Amino acid sequence: MIKKNSHFDLLSFSLRLLTRSAIIITTMILLFIIGYIFINGISHMKPSLFAFEYNSINVSLFPAMINTITMTALALLVAAPFGISTAIYLVEYANKQNKLVDIIRLTTETLSGIPSIVYGLFGYLFFLTFIGWKYSILAGALTLAIMILPLIIRTTEEALIAIPIEYRQGSYGLGAGRLRTIFKIVLPSAISGILSGIILSIGRIVGETAALIFTAGTVAQIPSNLLSSGRTLAVHMYALYNEGLYVNESYATAVILLIVVIAINALSTFIAKRFKKG
Amino acid sequence: MNDIKIENLNLYYGNNHALKDVNLSIPKNEITAFIGPSGCGKSTLLRTLNRMNDLIEDCKISGSVIINDEDIYTSSVDINLLRKKVGMVFQKPNPFPMSIFDNVAFGPKTHGIKNKKQLFEIVERSLRQAAIWDEVKENLNKSALSLSGGQQQRLCIARALAVDPEILLMDEPTSALDPISTNKIEELITQLKEKYTIIIVTHNMQQAVRISDNTAFFLLGEIIEYGKTEKIFAVPNDKRTEDYITGRFG
Numbered sequence: 001m002i003k004k005n006s007h008f009d010l011l012s013f014s015l016r017l018l019t020r021s022a023i024i025i026t027t028m029i030l031l032f033i034i035g036y037i038f039i040n041g042i043s044h045m046k047p048s049l050f051a052f053e054y055n056s057i058n059v060s061l062f063p064a065m066i067n068t069i070t071m072t073a074l075a076l077l078v079a080a081p082f083g084i085s086t087a088i089y090l091v092e093y094a095n096k097q098n099k100l101v102d103i104i105r106l107t108t109e110t111l112s113g114i115p116s117i118v119y120g121l122f123g124y125l126f127f128l129t130f131i132g133w134k135y136s137i138l139a140g141a142l143t144l145a146i147m148i149l150p151l152i153i154r155t156t157e158e159a160l161i162a163i164p165i166e167y168r169q170g171s172y173g174l175g176a177g178r179l180r181t182i183f184k185i186v187l188p189s190a191i192s193g194i195l196s197g198i199i200l201s202i203g204r205i206v207g208e209t210a211a212l213i214f215t216a217g218t219v220a221q222i223p224s225n226l227l228s229s230g231r232t233l234a235v236h237m238y239a240l241y242n243e244g245l246y247v248n249e250s251y252a253t254a255v256i257l258l259i260v261v262i263a264i265n266a267l268s269t270f271i272a273k274r275f276k277k278g
Numbered sequence: 279m280n281d282i283k284i285e286n287l288n289l290y291y292g293n294n295h296a297l298k299d300v301n302l303s304i305p306k307n308e309i310t311a312f313i314g315p316s317g318c319g320k321s322t323l324l325r326t327l328n329r330m331n332d333l334i335e336d337c338k339i340s341g342s343v344i345i346n347d348e349d350i351y352t353s354s355v356d357i358n359l360l361r362k363k364v365g366m367v368f369q370k371p372n373p374f375p376m377s378i379f380d381n382v383a384f385g386p387k388t389h390g391i392k393n394k395k396q397l398f399e400i401v402e403r404s405l406r407q408a409a410i411w412d413e414v415k416e417n418l419n420k421s422a423l424s425l426s427g428g429q430q431q432r433l434c435i436a437r438a439l440a441v442d443p444e445i446l447l448m449d450e451p452t453s454a455l456d457p458i459s460t461n462k463i464e465e466l467i468t469q470l471k472e473k474y475t476i477i478i479v480t481h482n483m484q485q486a487v488r489i490s491d492n493t494a495f496f497l498l499g500e501i502i503e504y505g506k507t508e509k510i511f512a513v514p515n516d517k518r519t520e521d522y523i524t525g526r527f528g
Binding site: 095096097166169170171173174176177184188189 | 357385
């Protein structure tokens with residue numbers, strides 16, 4: 001007979017208790033943060049916050065929103081092509097015993113662990129002091145591009161490695177060349193992995209302050225061109241809170257920031273699904 | 279008439295001498311089976327026939343493989359055209375993660391066919407040839423990954439046929455399939471030999487007996503015996519062949 005063991009198993013009970021409470025605590029903390037921000041922020045959300053112009057009486061967040069979008073687009077425009085191409089080279093072209101590959105891997109791993117303020121300092125010294133630009137959207141975007149490059153390389157590389165070798169063999173076996181195999185078979189299959197790397201990068205750009213204060217400055221207007229200063233939402237939040245006069249509006253900005261991040265995530269999941277079907 | 283002639287072929291993976299002085303003539307429009315225990319070089323030899331071994335970094339080859347009076351290892355050979363002429367079906371069904379139609383159309387598109395009507399004709403003809411048309415004609419836009427393993431393998435055969443090859447290489451095409459699917463594929467292979475020269479690597483000796491006209495027995499990178507299948511399985515010349523086919527090792 002197989003009898004149920006009736007005596008109380010302390011170890012499995014405590015393990016169950018531990019994992020369950022971990023889940024509950026994590027979820028609670030997350031919900032608390034989001035709830036706290038929404039409760040403090042939504043009541044101070046008013047139409048005037050979306051006025052086209054920022055001034056010291058009406059601290060509109062609209063310019064910062066536009067700057068965030070511009071900054072994200074610019075940084076990705078530079079980093080994504082470089083990052084994805086590098087990953088393609090590493091996985092599809094490079095000889096596995098190649099020393100250069102090891103160096104690139106070591107570099108990307110090291111770079112991804114460096115605090116963002118170090119990138120900010122580099123951006124300041126290189127773009128502002130050495131090249132001689134002013135605080136500008138362009139200097140900020142290029143600094144962020146350098147910052148997210150390792151992330152894009154790593155995630156794309158992993159997405160490409162995950163594509164079964166059988167797909168490539170199938171394609172080569174039909175007489176397709178390497179370029180066609182990469183663009184028609186490998187990349188479309190890896191697109192959702194590559195996109196998730198891009199989403200992570202967007203998250204880092206949108207949430208970045210330290211590197212931008214050094215390079216893009218804190219002017220709260222929509223800049224007339226790429227070589228003038230402009231602050232993103234995160235920097236805007238930091239500045240408002242720091243000045244201490246508009247703490248409530250700072251919370252309202254946090255709400256917008258959260259919504260933007262959630263929207264970006266939803267959009268990229270949607271895009272990834274569309275790609276998978278096609 | 280001989281379609282493929284392999285002369286003094288030696289192949290090394292790094293320091294591993296994987297094929298030793300292989301000489302073989304494979305006749306047109308017949309089915310030739312490569313049998314032998316794992317690691318004997320039969321799949322490796324198959325892969326030299328469409329230069330799939332080129333993808334392996336430390337693989338070195340000497341000797342010659344002549345297909346239609348042309349040595350495929352001279353530098354003037356276009357590998358992509360060679361692989362169009364010498365199609366391949368793999369051990370594990372490997373349809374691309376796209377629709378059934380796109381899977382079959384991928385090859386012809388690769389070789390420059392763009393006309394929609396022409397593509398559709400090729401897809402239909404190939405799927406019919408691979409005896410899977412009736413099962414998929416209603417859902418050509420469905421993902422190929424939704425098919426069963428046996429259907430996927432027939433789809434892969436259709437995909438290989440779509441580029442109009444002359445020779446079809448099959449690397450243990452039924453080893454991942456159930457008996458019913460295996461049976462269907464074996465039937466299909468025997469029908470296909472009217473139009474194509476087929477070389478099949480198999481672990482399954484009954485399969486070699488059932489479908490092949492010629493059999494080559496491999497051991498440790500060498501061809502031990504090669505001849506008509508009935509002859510090899512009835513009165514083998516070599517003691518080692520006899521031991522293998524009677525199941526004494528391998």
